Amino acid sequence: MTKLEAKNIVKYFKHDSHRLKALGGVNLQIEDGEFVCLVGPSGCGKSTFLRIVAGLETPDEGEILFDGKPVTTTGPERIMVFQEGALFPWLKVQDNVEFGLKMAGIPKEERTEISKRYLDMMQLTKFADSYTYQLSTGMKQRVAIARALVMDPDVLLMDEPFASLDAQTRDLLLVEMQLIWEKTKKTILFVTHNVTEATVLGTKVAVFSNRPSMIKKIINVDYKRPRLVEDQNLFPLQQEILSELRPEVKKS
Amino acid sequence: MKKNTLAKQIIFYVTLVAIWQIVSMTNIWPNNLFPSPYEVAEDLVYTASDGSLFFGIATSLLRLIIGLTIAIVGGMLLGIFMARVEIVNQTIGSLVLGLQSIPSVAWVPLAILWFGLTDGGIIFVTAIGSMFAVTIATYTGVKNINPHYIEAAKNMGAKGTQLATYVLIPAAFPYLISGFKQGWAFAWRGVIGAELLFSFLGLGFLLNVGRQLNDISQVFAIMLVIMMVGIAIDGIIFKRIENKVMSRWGLR
Numbered sequence: 001m002t003k004l005e006a007k008n009i010v011k012y013f014k015h016d017s018h019r020l021k022a023l024g025g026v027n028l029q030i031e032d033g034e035f036v037c038l039v040g041p042s043g044c045g046k047s048t049f050l051r052i053v054a055g056l057e058t059p060d061e062g063e064i065l066f067d068g069k070p071v072t073t074t075g076p077e078r079i080m081v082f083q084e085g086a087l088f089p090w091l092k093v094q095d096n097v098e099f100g101l102k103m104a105g106i107p108k109e110e111r112t113e114i115s116k117r118y119l120d121m122m123q124l125t126k127f128a129d130s131y132t133y134q135l136s137t138g139m140k141q142r143v144a145i146a147r148a149l150v151m152d153p154d155v156l157l158m159d160e161p162f163a164s165l166d167a168q169t170r171d172l173l174l175v176e177m178q179l180i181w182e183k184t185k186k187t188i189l190f191v192t193h194n195v196t197e198a199t200v201l202g203t204k205v206a207v208f209s210n211r212p213s214m215i216k217k218i219i220n221v222d223y224k225r226p227r228l229v230e231d232q233n234l235f236p237l238q239q240e241i242l243s244e245l246r247p248e249v250k251k252s
Numbered sequence: 253m254k255k256n257t258l259a260k261q262i263i264f265y266v267t268l269v270a271i272w273q274i275v276s277m278t279n280i281w282p283n284n285l286f287p288s289p290y291e292v293a294e295d296l297v298y299t300a301s302d303g304s305l306f307f308g309i310a311t312s313l314l315r316l317i318i319g320l321t322i323a324i325v326g327g328m329l330l331g332i333f334m335a336r337v338e339i340v341n342q343t344i345g346s347l348v349l350g351l352q353s354i355p356s357v358a359w360v361p362l363a364i365l366w367f368g369l370t371d372g373g374i375i376f377v378t379a380i381g382s383m384f385a386v387t388i389a390t391y392t393g394v395k396n397i398n399p400h401y402i403e404a405a406k407n408m409g410a411k412g413t414q415l416a417t418y419v420l421i422p423a424a425f426p427y428l429i430s431g432f433k434q435g436w437a438f439a440w441r442g443v444i445g446a447e448l449l450f451s452f453l454g455l456g457f458l459l460n461v462g463r464q465l466n467d468i469s470q471v472f473a474i475m476l477v478i479m480m481v482g483i484a485i486d487g488i489i490f491k492r493i494e495n496k497v498m499s500r501w502g503l504r
Binding site for chain 2: 054056074086104131147
């Protein structure tokens with residue numbers, strides 16, 4: 001079943017006085033439960049595309065269909081995880097995780113019950129009462145993922161969530177992310193500039209061209225999980241993606 | 253406070269009082285224009301022992317608290333509207349900048365005409381003299397919120413008053429606290445100024461009585477009290493909140 005469909009998405013950036021065509025007609029179809037990684041040269045607009053899917057920005061042309069219905073605004077069925085986490089520093093970890101539930105008017109006991117489950121899943125239980133400034137970057141991203149999962153969205157939109165992590169923490173989270181995906185069966189759209197990350201996580205990797213961006217190629221990754229970063233068998237795929245990317249990076 | 257700093261301050265103030273004592277003993281200025289520290293202390297003890305000092309402090313503080321509360325609530329509401337609704341900023345925003353430049357005491361004639369020689373008049377002067385400082389700080393604070401906080405909150409379903417109470421105000425808090433501090437300083441000036449001109453109670457009134465009776469040591473004594481109340485509120489209330497906010501928001 002098709003969960004998300006992008007139909008000819010066009011977006012212009014305002015650059016000083018002139019308009020720059022960032023997205024030149026992106027078409028993408030995502031099935032329910034797929035893990036799709038978006039890679040592309042920096043500045044190609046892959047993050048903008050994700051924000052359009054989230055409903056945080058509107059396309060100049062084209063439309064996003066969610067379960068066949070056009071997306072016009074943000075919604076709890078499509079939750080975004082930001083690059084820097086965007087956690088609220090005035091709230092404890094647990095209250096951060098419960099934020100969406102509180103906004104939905106769910107009573108305190110029920111919220112605690114739900115948040116406990118996800119704090120446990122993300123190994124955050126002993127940090128429940130900490131403030132975000134007391135956490136490492138890796139821990140913060142775990143909280144951000146827990147905060148998104150609590151909303152029980154159909155689609156998780158992740159904008160380079162591991163970009164600012166150190167290598168060891170990232171490798172650990174790459175494994176955990178696969179487990180979470182298998183356990184929760186969410187549809188995930190994951191923006192990254194890291195090809196290894198994309199092949200480790202994705203069921204599909206969509207390669208963006210340079211501006212005005214379109215999807216140049218979609219590569220399927222059929223390989224057993226959990227996949228590890230150092231797995232040699234993924235190299236040929238990574239090389240294939242890189243050979244698609246290289247001419248695009250040179251153009252930019 | 254560091255022990256070292258405290259020691260330096262004690263030495264400084266002891267020296268200052270000693271110099272004051274020496275100057276007053278030289279009789280450069282007549283005693284009815286420049287009292288000795290002993291006479292001022294004597295006056296303080298006297299006004300304290302008959303209770304008029306504490307009654308004066310309490311009266312002024314009560315007016316301050318009511319006026320400042322009105323200023324903070326009104327200022328925050330106006331500031332949030334200015335930051336979130338562009339037309340409010342373009343219209344009322346320009347007026348606020350103008351109104352902020354009016355010194356508190358300049359509102360006194362209006363207050364007397366509107367409210368008569370009442371507490372209401374003093375509270376009006378206090379509130380209006382400090383409100384726009386809070387408005388501007390709130391506006392700046394809300395404008396400077398990390399946009400990802402607002403996007404994440406909206407994505408998780410927060411809107412309208414929920415967004416304001418659970419996200420905008422706490423996220424802008426580091427700015428708000430400096431606005432409150434500035435607001436309090438204006439309010440304190442406003443209360444004393446207004447009392448000086450048209451009240452029968454409060455520290456400003458006591459100061460005026462000192463002048464009318466040609467009692468120079470009372471004038472000195474009350475000015476000292478006004479200063480000490482200021483230091484106390486700044487140091488006890490605002491410093492603490494500020495320290496807490498700064499560390500939690502990760503600003504230190």
